[in-house]
Amino acid sequence: MALVLNEEEEMLRDAAKGFLADKAPVAALRKLRDEDDALGWSRALWQEMADMGWTGILVPEEYGGIDYGMVGAGLICEEMGRNLTASPFLGTAMMAVTALRAGSDEQKAKWLPNIAEGKSIIAIAVDEGVKHEPSKTALQAEAHGNGYRLNGEKSYIIDGFDADALIVAARTSGEPGDEAGISLFIVEKETDGLSSSRTKLLDSRNYAHNVFENVDVAGDALIGTLDDGFGLLESVLNIGRTGLAAEMLGASQQSFDMTMEYLKERKQFGEIVGTFQGLQHRSAHLYSEIELVKSAVLKALQMFAEAPAMSGASAALAKAKAGEVAILAANEAVQMHGGIGMTDEFDMGLYMKRIRAAQELLGDYAFNANRLAILRGF
Amino acid sequence: MSDLENFRKETRAWLAENCPPAMRKPMRSDADACWGGRNFTFASDDQKLWLDRMGAKGWTAPEWPSEYGGGGLSREEAKILKEEMAAIKARPPLVSFGVWMLGPALLKYGSEEQKQQYIPPIVRGEIRWCQGYSEPNAGSDLASLQTRCEDKGDHYEITGQKVWTSYADQADWIFCLVRTDREASKHNGISFILFDMQSEGVTAKPIILISGKSPFCETFFDQVKVPKENLVGTLNRGWDIAKYLLTHERAMIGDSGGGNTIGGRSIGQIAVDSLGTDAQGRLADSALRSDLARSEIDGWAFLLTMERIKDEAKAGQGVGARSSMLKYYGTELNKRRYELLMASKGHAGLEWEGEASRDGELPRAWLRTKGNSIEGGTSEVQLNIISKRVLGLPGA
Numbered sequence: 093m094a095l096v097l098n099e100e101e102e103m104l105r106d107a108a109k110g111f112l113a114d115k116a117p118v119a120a121l122r123k124l125r126d127e128d129d130a131l132g133w134s135r136a137l138w139q140e141m142a143d144m145g146w147t148g149i150l151v152p153e154e155y156g157g158i159d160y161g162m163v164g165a166g167l168i169c170e171e172m173g174r175n176l177t178a179s180p181f182l183g184t185a186m187m188a189v190t191a192l193r194a195g196s197d198e199q200k201a202k203w204l205p206n207i208a209e210g211k212s213i214i215a216i217a218v219d220e221g222v223k224h225e226p227s228k229t230a231l232q233a234e235a236h237g238n239g240y241r242l243n244g245e246k247s248y249i250i251d252g253f254d255a256d257a258l259i260v261a262a263r264t265s266g267e268p269g270d271e272a273g274i275s276l277f278i279v280e281k282e283t284d285g286l287s288s289s290r291t292k293l294l295d296s297r298n299y300a301h302n303v304f305e306n307v308d309v310a311g312d313a314l315i316g317t318l319d320d321g322f323g324l325l326e327s328v329l330n331i332g333r334t335g336l337a338a339e340m341l342g343a344s345q346q347s348f349d350m351t352m353e354y355l356k357e358r359k360q361f362g363e364i365v366g367t368f369q370g371l372q373h374r375s376a377h378l379y380s381e382i383e384l385v386k387s388a389v390l391k392a393l394q395m396f397a398e399a400p401a402m403s404g405a406s407a408a409l410a411k412a413k414a415g416e417v418a419i420l421a422a423n424e425a426v427q428m429h430g431g432i433g434m435t436d437e438f439d440m441g442l443y444m445k446r447i448r449a450a451q452e453l454l455g456d457y458a459f460n461a462n463r464l465a466i467l468r469g470f
Numbered sequence: 471m472s473d474l475e476n477f478r479k480e481t482r483a484w485l486a487e488n489c490p491p492a493m494r495k496p497m498r499s500d501a502d503a504c505w506g507g508r509n510f511t512f513a514s515d516d517q518k519l520w521l522d523r524m525g526a527k528g529w530t531a532p533e534w535p536s537e538y539g540g541g542g543l544s545r546e547e548a549k550i551l552k553e554e555m556a557a558i559k560a561r562p563p564l565v566s567f568g569v570w571m572l573g574p575a576l577l578k579y580g581s582e583e584q585k586q587q588y589i590p591p592i593v594r595g596e597i598r599w600c601q602g603y604s605e606p607n608a609g610s611d612l613a614s615l616q617t618r619c620e621d622k623g624d625h626y627e628i629t630g631q632k633v634w635t636s637y638a639d640q641a642d643w644i645f646c647l648v649r650t651d652r653e654a655s656k657h658n659g660i661s662f663i664l665f666d667m668q669s670e671g672v673t674a675k676p677i678i679l680i681s682g683k684s685p686f687c688e689t690f691f692d693q694v695k696v697p698k699e700n701l702v703g704t705l706n707r708g709w710d711i712a713k714y715l716l717t718h719e720r721a722m723i724g725d726s727g728g729g730n731t732i733g734g735r736s737i738g739q740i741a742v743d744s745l746g747t748d749a750q751g752r753l754a755d756s757a758l759r760s761d762l763a764r765s766e767i768d769g770w771a772f773l774l775t776m777e778r779i780k781d782e783a784k785a786g787q788g789v790g791a792r793s794s795m796l797k798y799y800g801t802e803l804n805k806r807r808y809e810l811l812m813a814s815k816g817h818a819g820l821e822w823e824g825e826a827s828r829d830g831e832l833p834r835a836w837l838r839t840k841g842n843s844i845e846g847g848t849s850e851v852q853l854n855i856i857s858k859r860v861l862g863l864p865g866a
Binding site: 094095096352355356363364366367369371372373375376377379380383384385386387388390391409412413416458461462464465466468469470 | 736738739741742747752753759760762763764766767768770771772774775777778781782784785792795798799850852853854856857860861862863864865
């Protein structure tokens, strides 16, 4: 597959660009933050996204989606990154849909049409510790009656607060650290014993901390195969990692564009500061790094259709490189803007905060670099 | 079966039949490269046979038009040829500045006669070319070059000095930038000209580098007579050709920074061979392992970027000044990679003589990479070009 967008993809990106700049620009995030919005994202906006088909972008047509594929989903993430749009797109429309596509016909019929219509929000509950390490899943699920009983805690669940259901990674055998013995369950919000609180992170988005105390679910809550859920979980996480990489690409580009504009206007010592070689060379270096991220992200998006078995490696590459460069882009943007970059009134700080969160979520640089090193035989 | 699948099948069969077994091993060093030319001593009969067969098919320059002896392949076909050659580990039949640099410039700027005269011998590896660009006082500021070319009525006369002329002592012909108008502004008085290195008045003197090798020469021209028809393109417009060629050269030097493997092994694997693993099968030196992983990540992302920019060029979006980005990043990456190789080999990487180190092959290659970010325009010059032409930053 050529590493270029086709005409249809270009159109989708232009549509996403226009829509998000109009309906969900940085000012919208700032408003949600300043008004201390309970959810951290707008249901009205989500419904509009559903009307355009975005919530069903990975949902098969027979379940009411448009089944467009990951390149399209990634382009939307990239534009969301440019605008810092807050929405449950990554958690629900990308990761939960990927998990449910591997589920039973009943599970698909129950949830996928609702997601496509914008009626259901489903989050992936995986992390328990301070660093992302899915094999360390400890939350227990034991056979109980005709179903399972869950006990444990999940932290930093992306868009998990007030979600209609969670897809939970649970340990059904083995020890934390083992890849075998992990199973996925779908647990609905109003289930007894499940309590949820919102965790506020620096990026003002929606995260949940959930406690499971003797939470009983029926046997049909299991998604995929018992004890053998790690492969499916990884597929879901790779979709998420690639989505975050695309989002960080958008945020990096926007930070960079704003910085270049500033360098062409700001005067000091009687000169436009963009004439100074000290700033030019750093800008040119950052430009080069962003070019690398573009390629890594597009390849990772294409790989889900082109060679799904290899998509773990390309997702790790994209997530690592995009995170590294996004941090550089944010740091350089603040530095090159000088004092104004440090003010809350200026948007750059919001980009810096989101980038810091996005590069940590679902595995930071070291996590993904380690995965790649193992794959490459060292 | 599609045309491309058919082409792959035919190519595979042709290579199986025509690529000598001895040419199906990775090149161990520069000494294994086939440069061709009038004075070249082939390392083996197989090396000559492989060049002759590939040259006759035009596959030393797969995408050049077949009317000038090229392969006439589409980009997809050329990619298939490359893949099929890689699959049997076939060596490149020819390493050639004619193919990499002069050919593309002639195809774009040369007259019909020049294309017919010069391109077929390049494809067949019969004439070895060198490039006369830099001068003692024209390095990063190449356009200030002073080698004089005067119109003597029925011929031109060239006097001056070039430096860093790669393999000038072994080349048959030179493509050269010369000053044809000393009154015009520095970019507007330069012409692009070709001449035989055996012409009277040409001398080439190798320069010994820190690697102990001498791939470059100082080249002197003393009243060299050159036929008028050897001028390429328009008189005094040679800078356009130079810029076009530099774009090619930069992409090519950048290309050497791509590829995460050396002799078919990743540098991580080379480090494992040298240093061993821990109980989990991971490289024993964890700090070096992190640096190697970073190098792998950047290497893959860079390779993908080369691929993307080629695909975009095919879709009609020019490469333009982005070749400076490829040159800058690729060469810096290559320097980093060789630092890591040296660290992976430890004391053994310092051995300068003897059989075990193949006479210091690694440290000499490591030292050679230091020139990557100088030749073809320094990293700093590339960053200037990106700032100005891609980012639109003022001044400089």
